[in-house]
């Protein structure tokens with residue numbers, strides 16, 4: 001992926017507010033994710049039904065990488081079963097860490113393949129994935 | 141002004157984060173190297189020449205600080221590791237023994253964490269009440285609002301002289317008069333003011349004062365706790381060990397050294413004290429009044445230039461210190477900071493350790509510029525140009 005394409009994906013997802021809202025509904029599991037060393041701070045709401053992720057919403061304040069990676073990840077996870085979702089997250093996190101990963105499941109998340117070269121931004125790019133992974137593992 | 145004294149400024153950076161820590165003039169570094177090269181020894185210990193030199197430097201520095209803040213006695217100056225440790229010492233060494241359940245401590249939401257959290261702990265431990273003086277529309281503390289907050293149970297008012305986000309300057313002398321009229325002790329956190337305006341503990345009639353060396357052109361890891369002598373006499377040491385005891389015996393008897401030595405257990409931060417000494421000389425040579433005036437004019441210039449930019453929001457137009465909180469509209473503070481960093485402009489993004497202030501500001505995170513006398517109009521012009529070109533900010537930071 002060239003820089004332009006990367007940037008376009010990151011930006012358009014950053015500006016995509018479809019799933020960016022608070023939810024007040026007991027069917028959703030709510031979790032907060034923040035980075036203590038910076039100021040990223042979002043709430044994530046996940047609705048799981050019969051092993052399927054039916055919906056994810058989020059809201060909060062964070063940098064462009066954190067917000068955009070959250071939006072992109074959420075789009076990739078909705079309607080997946082928990083196992084597939086975890087597979088995507090694990091491969092995304094491998095990519096962010098600069099390890100070998102399965103390129104076939106990440107779709108637009110591939111726009112973040114550069115992050116592994118920017119150590120200080122890894123925590124931004126995994127703001128949502130870390131917490132969503134925790135919830136999914138607990139729900140198995 | 142005086143830019144040639146700072147080697148860091150030769151690294152092609154615009155340093156606008158002086159509220160976090162200031163750069164160090166070469167003389168501070170040289171004083172520290174001189175200690176390591178020419179008279180390394182412990183303090184208060186040896187019977188040989190170099191050790192005596194260390195002792196003299198150490199106590200000379202105490203005297204210098206006494207004069208710098210116009211304390212009455214050298215013994216009122218305690219060396220600590222910084223403002224944070226000083227505040228913790230005051231809260232846990234003094235007030236923990238003095239306050240009782242339902243006694244009230246007045247602070248504000250714009251205090252630094254180090255002037256909030258220790259009080260929270262006392263609230264939990266002994267049931268004191270932490271109360272907040274209301275801020276006015278410019279986030280300032282007014283005398284009327286202090287009056288309103290005082291009750292019969294108020295025992296302490298603990299405030300920053302200048303706050304670290306909004307940069308408002310508190311009317312210390314007036315608050316002090318009001319406090320003492322009501323038998324309230326007044327703790328002042330001078331971390332953000334000590335290098336930028338004159339602090340006179342007698343004129344301001346301050347009971348306890350704290351500040352850090354590293355925000356006044358000195359080294360990190362050294363700071364000061366000032367307390368009126370009578371109050372320090374009633375303060376308990378927090379650290380016990382070498383240097384602070386006069387006698388101790390097998391059965392557990394301890395006799396403490398005099399004040400302030402009893403509060404400085406263990407080998408002190410000697411290089412810190414020596415560096416701080418040089419930093420104070422440096423400030424005295426430049427002149428605190430001159431610094432204040434220069435920074436005031438620079439701030440005015442910065443504000444005037446920022447006003448030209450309709451896409452920039454400034455949160456504290458109406459305060460008098462060199463600290464400006466702003467955001468590019470619709471851009472997250474940290475993204476702005478990363479963008480400015482591309483141009484080697486250092487600003488701080490965040491809530492600046494004043495987490496509960498965000499409710500008052502109605503914005504969680506801001507970029508902060510905090511000025512020093514070595515900043516220039518040219519640096520501000522550069523900042524403004526970079527901000528003007530920020531339309532494609534994401535292209536640059538992604």
Ligand SMILES: Cc1ncc(COP(=O)(O)O)c(C=O)c1O
Pocket residue numbers: 159160221222223224225252254255300302303304329331332352493
């Ligand atoms: C107003 C204020 N008080 C206290 C402190 C704590 O200083 P230190 O971290 O040097 O102990 C700071 C530092 O940012 C401050 O700005």
